[in-house]
Amino acid sequence: MRFLFVHQNFPGQFVHLAEALRRRGHEVRALTWKNNRQRTPFVTMQYAFEPPEPRGAARHIVRNVDRGLAAARAAQTLQTQHGFTPDVVFGHFGWGETLFLPEIWPDARHLAYAEYFYRPSGADVGFDTEFRPHDLSARMRTLMQQPLIRQAMGTCDAAVAPTAWQAGLMPAEYAPKMRVIHDGIDTDLLQPDPSAAFQVPGGGPLLRAGDEVITFVNRNLEPYRGFHIFMRALPQVLNARPDARVVIVGGTEAGYGGLPAKGQTWKDRMLAELDGRLDLGRVHFVGKLPYGQLCDLVRVGRVHAYLTYPFVLSWSMLEAMSLGAHVIGSRTPPVEEVITDGVNGQLVDFFDIEAWSRALIAALEDPARYQNLRQAARAHICQTYDLRRVCLPQMVDFAEGR
Numbered sequence: 001m002r003f004l005f006v007h008q009n010f011p012g013q014f015v016h017l018a019e020a021l022r023r024r025g026h027e028v029r030a031l032t033w034k035n036n037r038q039r040t041p042f043v044t045m046q047y048a049f050e051p052p053e054p055r056g057a058a059r060h061i062v063r064n065v066d067r068g069l070a071a072a073r074a075a076q077t078l079q080t081q082h083g084f085t086p087d088v089v090f091g092h093f094g095w096g097e098t099l100f101l102p103e104i105w106p107d108a109r110h111l112a113y114a115e116y117f118y119r120p121s122g123a124d125v126g127f128d129t130e131f132r133p134h135d136l137s138a139r140m141r142t143l144m145q146q147p148l149i150r151q152a153m154g155t156c157d158a159a160v161a162p163t164a165w166q167a168g169l170m171p172a173e174y175a176p177k178m179r180v181i182h183d184g185i186d187t188d189l190l191q192p193d194p195s196a197a198f199q200v201p202g203g204g205p206l207l208r209a210g211d212e213v214i215t216f217v218n219r220n221l222e223p224y225r226g227f228h229i230f231m232r233a234l235p236q237v238l239n240a241r242p243d244a245r246v247v248i249v250g251g252t253e254a255g256y257g258g259l260p261a262k263g264q265t266w267k268d269r270m271l272a273e274l275d276g277r278l279d280l281g282r283v284h285f286v287g288k289l290p291y292g293q294l295c296d297l298v299r300v301g302r303v304h305a306y307l308t309y310p311f312v313l314s315w316s317m318l319e320a321m322s323l324g325a326h327v328i329g330s331r332t333p334p335v336e337e338v339i340t341d342g343v344n345g346q347l348v349d350f351f352d353i354e355a356w357s358r359a360l361i362a363a364l365e366d367p368a369r370y371q372n373l374r375q376a377a378r379a380h381i382c383q384t385y386d387l388r389r390v391c392l393p394q395m396v397d398f399a400e401g402r
Contacts, residue, residue, distance in 0.1 A: 001026045002084070003399065004108075006071065006091030006098055008033040011040055013092065013113055013162075013183050016387060017395050018042050024396070029084060031074060031097075033067075044082065047074035047097075060145050064096025068148075072100035079104060090399060093152035093159075102155045109401065112152055112159040114178065116312050117169040118145040124224065124256075124309040127332075128351075131223055132257060153177065160398055163313055165334035179398055184391030185318050187382045189295075192324030192374075196299035200247065200284045207300050212243050212364045215301035215325070217294070217316045218250035221266050224257045225314070226307020226330060226350060231270040233356035235277040240361045246283045247297055256311070298323045303363035303370075307350060308332055318385055321345070321377035326370045328359050344376035 003026055005014045010032040018040075022028045029044040036046070049070040051063055078084050090111040091098035102110055119125065120142045126134035153159060153174045161167035162182045170178060198207045207213050214237070221227045227250075238244060252265040260269045267285065271278075289297065298304060304325040306317040313334045320327055321344070329335040330350040339345035346363075348355045363370060385391060 001087045001400070003028045003088045003090065004075075004078075004084075004086035005030040005042065006032075006089060006101065007113075008067075008092075008095050008097060009036055009038065010043060011038065013115075014090070016184060016392055017090075017399060020392055020396055021399060029078075029086070031071060031078065044084065045074045045078045047071045058144060060141070061148060064148050065099065066096075068096035068099035071097040072104055075101055075104045088399060088401075093149060093156075096148055098152055098156070099148060109158075110156045111399065112156040114153065114159040114161045114167070114170060116166060117149055117171070118142050119169065122310075123169060124311040127309045128223060130228075131260070158398070160395070163334040163337050165310075165337055166312065181394045181398060182318075182385050182391050183315070184387030184395070185315070185322050185381055185385045186387045187322045187378070187385075188388070190319050190322040192378065193296075193299050196296045198247070198293065198297040198300045201286050204284055205245070207245065207247070207297075209300050211300065211302070212241055212245065213301045214244065214246045214360060214364070215298055215304045215320075216246070216248045216250075217298070217304075217306075217314075217320070218255070219288075219314075220253050220255035221248070221250040222255035222257055223266065224255055224309050224311060226305075226309075227266055228270055229307055229350060229353060229356065230305055231274060232353045233360060234283065235274065236354075236357035237360045237364070238279050238282060240357075241364045244282065244364055247301070248283065248285050249287070249289055249294060249297070251288050295319075295323060298325050301325060302367050303328060303360060305356070305360065306330070306335070308335060309350075310334075313338070318381055322381040322385075324374045324378045326363055326367070326374050327377060328356075328363065338380070339377075343373070344380045345373055 003021055005018055010030045011018055018028050028042050030042040031045045032043055034046040034048050047070040049067050086108050088109045089101050092113040094115055120139035125142045159177050160179045160181050164180050167178045167180050194209050216230055218225045252267050298320050304320045304327045306327055307330040310333050327345040329339045329345055329347055331347040332350050339347055341347040346359055348359050
């Protein structure tokens with residue numbers, strides 16, 4: 001079979017699937033944005049697209065339609081000049097790239113990676129109104145993201161979401177098309193290692209398993225992933241545990257919810273709010289780490305904090321569990337889909353700063369008490385989210401039409 005993957009940042013969620021299909025003898029190609037810096041042998045065609053300047057409430061529709069048109073023109077070139085007609089087109093619907101591809105290849109089977117369906121209430125929007133008011137404008141902006149997702153879901157033949165909660169956000173009429181298959185966690189690579197060590201960059205201390213280390217990982221430090229709540233919990237933790245160190249991983253660029261006003265980053269904002277209340281000699285902001293160093297850091301940590309709005313679940317939480325971390329997660333979907341409180345981790349109300357402080361202190365005080373949670377966390381990931389034995393075979397079957 002001939003497969004075409006479509007993703008502005010290819011390989012993205014298709015990194016393992018594309019290679020697995022190639023090994024099975026299929027012809028695999030990819031269509032991606034010209035600004036994508038990732039290079040793989042699968043990329044056959046790039047489309048040119050410059051995001052337009054924001055234009056009011058309809059800016060999301062304008063941007064995605066323009067991107068979809070650019071992708072469709074590139075697809076037409078792929079067909080007419082390169083002679084490639086796919087049997088299966090598998091794309092992420094989040095940026096509009098797949099909108100018009102059924103017009104180019106009407107006889108192909110079109111699959112959608114259905115990561116998230118935006119709603120004006122009941123999910124991320126309106127969950128935390130401290131920085132983003134849940135007013136009419138916010139709700140209407142969110143509603144404007146729905147029409148193109150509905151079009152993508154209406155024209156695809158089948159769709160996949162990584163968690164049941166994310167799949168359940170889709171309108172009921174698309175339920176027959178939905179499958180729940182996670183991207184998969186490489187549990188062979190991500191194993192506990194009691195001999196691991198982590199050198200804090202910039203001349204910081206060398207941390208080893210057994211040290212009092214709290215880890216916190218975001219792609220970008222922001223409220224969507226609970227950075228503000230975590231930071232507010234730290235003064236009490238550091239006062240109670242004088243040997244504790246906190247290692248915070250993440251960039252300072254705009255994330256899912258944008259940056260605060262006046263040119264600040266969320267790191268700036270929270271450090272200003274907590275000025276004089278934190279021992280910054282024990283709070284280490286390390287930016288974005290190479291993957292191997294990130295894994296060693298989590299292996300070293302005595303407790304790993306993960307918070308999120310009701311939104312897309314981060315790979316980092318599942319990876320931490322595979323590494324044998326004691327994970328304390330926010331009591332929000334889809335975290336609750338993975339962590340059972342007191343069984344394979346702990347859950348704390350997202351907004352309860354006092355409860356976060358208490359839970360982190362307890363985890364630092366008596367790590368042996370939570371060893372069973374660490375073991376159960378890894379076992380659950382191996383049983384349910386293992387890449388090679390569970391998720392990738394399911395995804396291959398989905399792609400091949402079984």
